[in-house]
Amino acid sequence: xxxxxxxxxxxxxxxxxxxxxxxxxxxxxxxxxxxxxxxxxxxxxxxxxxxxxxxxxxxxxxxxxxxxxxxxxxxxxxxxxxxxxxxxxxxxxxxxxxxxxxxxxxxxxxxxxxxxxxxxxxxxxxxxxxxxxxxxxxxxxxxxxxxxxxxxxxxxxxxxxxxxxxxxxxxxxxx
Numbered sequence: 649x650x651x652x653x654x655x656x657x658x659x660x661x662x663x664x665x666x667x668x669x670x671x672x673x674x675x676x677x678x679x680x681x682x683x684x685x686x687x688x689x690x691x692x693x694x695x696x697x698x699x700x701x702x703x704x705x706x707x708x709x710x711x712x713x714x715x716x717x718x719x720x721x722x723x724x725x726x727x728x729x730x731x732x733x734x735x736x737x738x739x740x741x742x743x744x745x746x747x748x749x750x751x752x753x754x755x756x757x758x759x760x761x762x763x764x765x766x767x768x769x770x771x772x773x774x775x776x777x778x779x780x781x782x783x784x785x786x787x788x789x790x791x792x793x794x795x796x797x798x799x800x801x802x803x804x805x806x807x808x809x810x811x812x813x814x815x816x817x818x819x820x821x822x823x
Contacts, residue, residue, distance in 0.1 A: 655698060658691045742820040760822045768814040770799045 653661075665684050669676065676684075745753065745762060752761040794812070803814045 653690070653694070655691070655694045658687060658694055661687050662691060738820055738822070745820070758823055760820060762818040763821045765817045765819055767796075767800050768803060768816045770794055770796065770803060770808075770812050770814050 662684075665680065665687060669680060669684075672680070741760060742762070745751070745760070750762075753759065799808070799812060799814075802808055803812075808814055
C-alpha cells in the first residue's frame with residue numbers, strides 16, 4: 649500500500665530537484681521538468697489539504713469560543729437573580745440594624761457590622777455663582793463636581809472650606 653507523502657517529504661523532494669537543477673547549471677531537461685511538475689502538483693494538493701485543516705481548526709475554535717460566550721451569558725443570567733436577592737437582603741439587614749440601633753450582630757454562623765467608610769462623602773453646600781445670567785435658561789446646563797481626591801486630602805488635613813460638608817458613611821460588612 650502506497651501512503652500519501654507528507655508535506656515536508658514533498659518539500660524535501662522539491663529541494664532535491666532544485667539542487668539537481670542547479671547541478672545541471674539551470675538546464676531543464678524534459679525528465680526533470682516532468683518530475684518538477686509532478687512534485688509541484690503534489691505539493692499544491694497537499695498544501696490545499698493543510699489549508700483546509702487550518703480553516704477547519706479555526707472554525708471549530710471560533711465555534712467553541714461562541715459556545716463559551718453563550719454559556720457564560722446564560723450562567724450570568726442564572727446568577728443575576730441570586731445576586732439581586734443577596735443585595736436586597738443585605739440592604740434589608742443594614743436598614744433594620746440602623747433602625748434597631750445595632751452596630752454589630754454576632755451569630756454562630758457569622759458576623760455583621762456597620763463599618764465606617766474609609767473616605768467621607770463630600771458635597772457642595774455653598775451657593776452657585778450666577779455666571780451664565782446672560783444666556784437663555786434653556787441653553788445652560790451647568791454641572792459642578794468636586795475633585796474627590798483633592799477634597800479628601802483637604803478633609804484629612806482638617807481644613808475643609810465652609811462650602812463643603814463631609815459625612816463619614818458606613819457600610820455593612822458580613823463575615
